[in-house]
Amino acid sequence: MTDITRRGFVAAGVASVALVGVGGFGAATGQVDRPFVRPPGAESNVRLAAACNRCQRCLQACPYGIVTPVPLAESLVVYGTPTLAFEHGYCDFCMQCVDACPTGALSYGGTRERDLGVAVVVKDACVAWDWSGCTVCKDECPVEGAITLDDHDRPVVHPDFCDGCGRCEQVCPSASLRAYDASVQNKGIVVVSRASEAAHVAGSVTSEELASGRYTCASEPLAAHTQGVHPNGPQDGKGAGHENA
Ligand code: SF4
Numbered sequence: 001m002t003d004i005t006r007r008g009f010v011a012a013g014v015a016s017v018a019l020v021g022v023g024g025f026g027a028a029t030g031q032v033d034r035p036f037v038r039p040p041g042a043e044s045n046v047r048l049a050a051a052c053n054r055c056q057r058c059l060q061a062c063p064y065g066i067v068t069p070v071p072l073a074e075s076l077v078v079y080g081t082p083t084l085a086f087e088h089g090y091c092d093f094c095m096q097c098v099d100a101c102p103t104g105a106l107s108y109g110g111t112r113e114r115d116l117g118v119a120v121v122v123k124d125a126c127v128a129w130d131w132s133g134c135t136v137c138k139d140e141c142p143v144e145g146a147i148t149l150d151d152h153d154r155p156v157v158h159p160d161f162c163d164g165c166g167r168c169e170q171v172c173p174s175a176s177l178r179a180y181d182a183s184v185q186n187k188g189i190v191v192v193s194r195a196s197e198a199a200h201v202a203g204s205v206t207s208e209e210l211a212s213g214r215y216t217c218a219s220e221p222l223a224a225h226t227q228g229v230h231p232n233g234p235q236d237g238k239g240a241g242h243e244n245a
């Protein structure tokens with residue numbers, strides 16, 4: 001067991017005991033259930049938290065460096081379990097993280113094998129809401145039909161098609177285009193868990209709705225996509241994907 005794994009276990013254990021000790025059982029279970037965006041094959045946040053031993057092999061296996069541990073500041077209980085960050089890459093469903101996982105926390109089969117979450121447009125960050133001309137997310141989305149443009153050329157995500165691959169979030173240029181406005185922190189489009197409240201906001205979200213709903217559980221998870229087909233990953237669920245840009 002590596003040092004980081006030991007630290008993860010110790011921190012999670014101490015945090016759980018501390019939370020329960022102060023009457024925070026609800027807080028502890030709430031943190032286990034917190035809707036992070038997970039790598040492929042994580043059937044639910046609860047199941048992943050129970051099965052993952054924080055060995056970090058999925059982090060090491062991802063060729064694009066998008067698998068990252070949940071930081072302690074985000075959750076005391078699921079600290080060290082894998083989540084996804086799309087700053088420098090996106091998921092092409094190469095499944096190397098699943099192949100590397102020794103515990104079955106990430107596994108083949110089930111509705112989440114090819115469904116990471118859903119993209120939501122953040123209307124006060126997306127530049128297409130202020131002036132037309134930016135269609136980068138639609139142009140770069142690898143899943144046909146996942147993003148279309150409305151009558152004002154603003155992006156609209158279709159949850160039935162979107163698989164949460166994160167390409168749109170990676171390439172969204174809103175931060176640099178809005179460099180003059182330090183109050184805008186978010187990308188114009190962000191992937192959230194289908195179990196989050198933010199995924200259930202009709203149309204686009206505000207930054208405020210994203211902040212309050214990104215890690216808050218909805219009463220019912222949004223159904224996994226049924227129509228989108230990611231062209232880059234292995235069609236049979238195993239094998240190597242393509243080069244990430
Ligand atoms: S499927 Fe491949 S690209 Fe996606 S998170 Fe796993 S290792 Fe990274």
Ligand code: SF4
Nearest residue numbers: 052053055056058101
């Ligand atoms: S490889 Fe599996 S057990 Fe290890 S940290 Fe990743 S999800 Fe957890």
Ligand code: SF4
Nearest residue numbers: 141162164165166168
């Ligand atoms: S997350 Fe992927 S599939 Fe969904 S809209 Fe963004 S680029 Fe398209």
